[in-house]
Amino acid sequence: MRDSILPKVVLDYINASNAHDVGAYLSTFTDNSVIIEQSIGRDLIGRNEIKHYFTTYFVEYDTHTEIIDFTIDNSVIDMRVLFKGHFPGEEIIGLYQFHLKDDHIEQLRADLE
Template sequence: MPNTNQTSTAQTALVDAWITATNTHDVDQYLAFFADDAVLDDPSVGEAFTGKPGIARYFQSYFDGYNTQTRLVSTEARENSLHVEVDFTGDFPGGRTGGTFDITFAGQKLARVQADLL
């Protein structure tokens, strides 16, 4: 069984690859990182998106739709999750904002993402 440090390192690498996929604006590549029954909850848009079809709608509306690019700022391992801070740039009012993701995992897949803007 891997120790916590090994697990958080693997999770950070997974999140880094997920962000790289996000920036390609390829919905299939983005969705490949999620468990089939994953939930992405983003209070800033007032909705939780369930399953890959719901998460695809979120991605197409808020990442592809605004030509959003995401930059990883920092990660912090927490009990059973990873806290991620990011910067977003894109074609939205102000052109730049910060955000966070609190991510829980199911193996090598994202099971739940709690998103928020800073």
């Protein structure tokens, strides 16, 4: 499977997200991670803001993420995903750019296509 070439932390992120496992989701990030979330127009800094974001947009909307495609360039992974959930339209294409450091997500850029 092509997903097997993804770094473990990215697969852990997707799996934790789909399981709505807040603890596992947060464990994929460094202590001072930032999510640059262009679709909501703000940056989420640190685990408390990231936790609130995850529970609001993934847990409460019962969002599930399917990987469409991705590229890897050293420690940066660009990814297109399909979000399905209980939100207007029920599915939408998302864009992720993971920046990794020490086997964790240091920065995540997120947007909608």
